[in-house]
Amino acid sequence: MSANPQWDTSRALGVARFFHLACGVRDACVTPFLTLYLRQLGLAAPWVGILMGTKHLIAAFWAPFCAFLAKSYQKRRVLLIGSLLGSVGASLLMVLVPPLDRDPGYQSCNGSHSVTAMVPPPAVALTVNVTSAPEPAPNYPAPSLPAERSTGVGPGDGFREGPGESGQEPFSRLPSSFVGSIQGTRTTSRVLLHPITSRVKDTPQEGAFRVVSPAHPLLAGGTALASPANQSAARGMAGALDLSLEGLRWTFILSLGSMVVWELLTSPLEQVADDSLYEYLDFVDATDRYRSLWIWRLLGMSAGVCGISALVGQLDCFLMTNGPRGVVHFYGYSLVSTLALLVGIAFPVPVYRRWEPSCKMVKALSLVGGDPRLITLALTVFLIGTATSTVQNFLFWHMKDHESTELVMGFSVSLGLLGEILLHPLKTRLLRKLSRVGTVGLGLGCLAGQLLYFSFLWSWWSVLPAQLLSAVSHGALWWAVGASIEHLATPGTERPLSAVFRGHFYGVGASLGSFVGGFVVMHFSLAVLYQSCCVVLLLWLALFLSIQSTLPQERTINHPKLLAVEASDTSDSEQGTERDWLVKAMRDEHSDWRG
Numbered sequence: 178m179s180a181n182p183q184w185d186t187s188r189a190l191g192v193a194r195f196f197h198l199a200c201g202v203r204d205a206c207v208t209p210f211l212t213l214y215l216r217q218l219g220l221a222a223p224w225v226g227i228l229m230g231t232k233h234l235i236a237a238f239w240a241p242f243c244a245f246l247a248k249s250y251q252k253r254r255v256l257l258i259g260s261l262l263g264s265v266g267a268s269l270l271m272v273l274v275p276p277l278d279r280d281p282g283y284q285s286c287n288g289s290h291s292v293t294a295m296v297p298p299p300a301v302a303l304t305v306n307v308t309s310a311p312e313p314a315p316n317y318p319a320p321s322l323p324a325e326r327s328t329g330v331g332p333g334d335g336f337r338e339g340p341g342e343s344g345q346e347p348f349s350r351l352p353s354s355f356v357g358s359i360q361g362t363r364t365t366s367r368v369l370l371h372p373i374t375s376r377v378k379d380t381p382q383e384g385a386f387r388v389v390s391p392a393h394p395l396l397a398g399g400t401a402l403a404s405p406a407n408q409s410a411a412r413g414m415a416g417a418l419d420l421s422l423e424g425l426r427w428t429f430i431l432s433l434g435s436m437v438v439w440e441l442l443t444s445p446l447e448q449v450a451d452d453s454l455y456e457y458l459d460f461v462d463a464t465d466r467y468r469s470l471w472i473w474r475l476l477g478m479s480a481g482v483c484g485i486s487a488l489v490g491q492l493d494c495f496l497m498t499n500g501p502r503g504v505v506h507f508y509g510y511s512l513v514s515t516l517a518l519l520v521g522i523a524f525p526v527p528v529y530r531r532w533e534p535s536c537k538m539v540k541a542l543s544l545v546g547g548d549p550r551l552i553t554l555a556l557t558v559f560l561i562g563t564a565t566s567t568v569q570n571f572l573f574w575h576m577k578d579h580e581s582t583e584l585v586m587g588f589s590v591s592l593g594l595l596g597e598i599l600l601h602p603l604k605t606r607l608l609r610k611l612s613r614v615g616t617v618g619l620g621l622g623c624l625a626g627q628l629l630y631f632s633f634l635w636s637w638w639s640v641l642p643a644q645l646l647s648a649v650s651h652g653a654l655w656w657a658v659g660a661s662i663e664h665l666a667t668p669g670t671e672r673p674l675s676a677v678f679r680g681h682f683y684g685v686g687a688s689l690g691s692f693v694g695g696f697v698v699m700h701f702s703l704a705v706l707y708q709s710c711c712v713v714l715l716l717w718l719a720l721f722l723s724i725q726s727t728l729p730q731e732r733t734i735n736h737p738k739l740l741a742v743e744a745s746d747t748s749d750s751e752q753g754t755e756r757d758w759l760v761k762a763m764r765d766e767h768s769d770w771r772g
Contacts, residue, residue: 186463189525193454194473196524199517200447201477206485206509207268209590210583213573215432217501219277222571224429226695228436229570230688233562235437236444237684241538241676243445244452253453254526256445261518263442268510270435276501277428448676450524455672457525472598479594485509486587537673544670545677549728551665553721555682557617558658560717562686564624564710565651567694569687572631572640575703581637589640593647600648604656613661614725618718620654625714632704632711 215225247256458464489505545551573586600607608616623646630643659675666674690710697706 186458186461186466189454189457190466190470192520192523192525193470196450196517196520197470197473198477199513199520200450201474201479202481202484203477203510203513203517205478205481205590206513207506209482209569209586210485210503210506210573212570213577213583213586214271214501214503214506216574216577217276217503218274218428218432219425220429220432221695222574222698223695226570226691226693226698228429228432229566230691230695231433232436232440233566233684233688233691235440237680237688239441240444240448241680244448245538247445247449248452251528253449254521254524256449257453257521257524257526258518260442260446260449261514261521264439264446265511265514265518267435267439267442268507268514270438271432272504272507274431274435275428277425448680452672453524453526457527460527472601475594475598479591479598481513482587482590482594483584486582486584489583537670538677541666541670541673541677544667544674548665550661551674553724553728554617554658554661554665555678557621557717557721558678558682559686560714561621561624561654562683562688563690563693564628564714566687566690567706567710568628568631570691570694571698571703571706575631575634576637576640579634579637579639581640585637585641589644592641592644593651596645596648597652600652604653607653608657608660613657613664614722616653616657617661618722620650620657621714621718621721624650624654625711625718626650628707628711628714632707 212225212229215228220228243256247253454470455464455467458467485506488509489503492505545555573581576586576589611619627643627646627650631640634640658678662675662678663671694706697709
């Protein structure tokens with residue numbers, strides 16, 4: 178142990194590992210399931226896209242600005258503690274947002290006789306399960322439309338009866354073609370039909386039926402109208418029709434306000450913590466140990482996403498009152514944030530740092546504008562953010578349409594994270610064999626393949642095999658991007674340049690993908706969105722590989738010049754990077770290459 182506790186490297190790394198682990202668990206509690214919760218609030222795809230796009234946009238620009246202020250005024254620890262403390266309360270604001278349907282129905286978690294009736298907006302699938310003694314198969318009424326059966330919502334649909342009203346009176350003002358009946362295991366209920374077309378889909382469970390409102394086919398030439406994959410398009414169109422409802426406006430506005438406050442408080446945390454730890458280790462020349470800390474965050478996310486998924490199914494029944502399912506995610510987020518807050522008090526933050534120029538971000542941006550290789554890499558990262566955001570926003574919607582549980586969703590995320598960790602020992606060999614450009618091409622190809630595969634999902638479990646490709650489409654792809662940035666950056670701009678790529682270019686791409694993706698889902702379908710992203714990535718991949726030979730040759734370090742500079746540099750007392758022999762030689766070589 179070091180005699181000076183300020184530079185106790187072992188203790189600092191131990192605290193940093195636990196902090197990254199806690200933050201990984203915290204993020205996994207909510208981030209993967211946030212769009213699913215917004216959907217359960219009653220928001221359609223366009224409005225979910227706007228919310229997520231705003232979230233990415235705030236993170237892209239607000240986090241670097243806060244990190245700059247915290248460093249300039251030596252308030253990093255204050256920002257860390259404030260961000261963690263504020264996120265505890267800000268996350269709970271989402272629990273207070275009223276759902277579009279304030280009376281989602283009765284849900285019983287115990288007992289042999291139970292009825293589950295969750296009522297979504299119009300044109301959304303409704304599932305009604307009735308558990309009772311064995312009875313003959315239900316008899317359905319004659320079709321009200323050609324080739325379709327009459328159907329609608331049942332007694333648990335949220336149409337409450339007023340004083341003196343019978344169960345049929347709420348529909349008495351509607352045309353008779355809109356009203357039918359469903360013969361259940363014990364009773365017959367008057368139901369409201371979809372104004373265009375509806376049908377009943379029998380389920381294997383005894384005494385259960387599923388009301389399905391079809392939408393346009395996701396895939397040309399054969400996708401059934403009432404297939405689960407088409408329900409997302411139906412939800413989008415229904416949400417578009419409901420924009421004039423006052424309840425939806427309030428749900429959207431309150432969700433937007435809560436997410437903006439939440440993101441303003443939480444987005445600076447990761448960058449400030451990383452900068453603090455890196456500078457702390459830089460004082461003792463231990464920055465090589467900084468590179469392995471990301472694994473702890475992935476381990477935390479992998480464990481957290483499975484753990485919270487298992488808890489949701491057990492605790493939601495006891496914590497949910499009139500709100501949608503999923504409040505356990507936010508309670509878990511707040512609880513783990515409190516734990517991370519205790520660790521953050523001991524997080525290593527350097528108390529002194531020699532003065533350095535504060536315009537490194539501007540230098541990094543100017544460097545990108547003057548290097549064709551960095552420009553193509555920036556466009557690649559932008560498209561990666563655009564495509565990845567569509568998966569993060571709507572893949573769980575697709576899985577939910579195929580009757581997937583949240584535990585399966587969490588396991589699918591964990592599968593990709595663990596694959597990335599297991600592939601990491603092969604990182605050096607992979608980059609050496611394929612080169613940086615080849616690894617980027619491989620990652621883009623795998624990402625395009627995943628998107629195409631997702632558009633053809635046929636069951637709740639079918640997403641799991643494709644998640645194994647995340648080790649390449651995310652892990653190896655970002656390793657190659659990081660290696661390219663380090664190779665093309667000038668001395669002293671590696672970290673600012675990496676922050677620009679991961680923050681600005683990726684964040685703006687994810688924001689644009691969220692904005693556009695929601696409207697594509699509304700007007701077309703999720704499958705069309707994924708297939709479009711696949712085509713764009715493949716086109717860019719072909720262009721990216723074809724223009725590599727036309728770009729300027731990569732510069733190399735002239736090692737004889739390094740030795741000559743080292744021999745001539747006899748002043749060991751001069752300070753700063755301007756007198757460093759390696760920096761001087763690299764800058765001379767860079768100026769020769771430019772010339």
